[in-house]
Amino acid sequence: MSKFTTAVVAVALLVAQAGVGAHAHEDHGNFSAGEPGNPNKPARAIKVAMVEQGKKMLFEPARIEVRRGEQIRFVLSNDGIFNH
16 A cells, blocks of 8 residues: 555544544433433432542542432542642
C-alpha cells in the first residue's frame, strides 16, 4: 500500500469517526448511568472531592452507596494542588 493510499484511508476513517461523534448526543433518552434529576423531588447531596496522593488521583469518598430510585446531587470539588 502506498503512502498516499494509507493517508487517504486514515483521513476517511477520521472523517467517519467525526461523523459518528457529531450526532452522538442527539438521543437524550438513553443514559449509561442514571438520568437527569427532577428539580421538584428532594435530592441527597453527596460531596465528592478529587485529591492527589503521590502520582495517583483519587476521589473521596472512594465508595458511595445509594438506593435504587434515590435522587442524588453530586457536589464536586478539587481539593488537590492540580487543576482538574
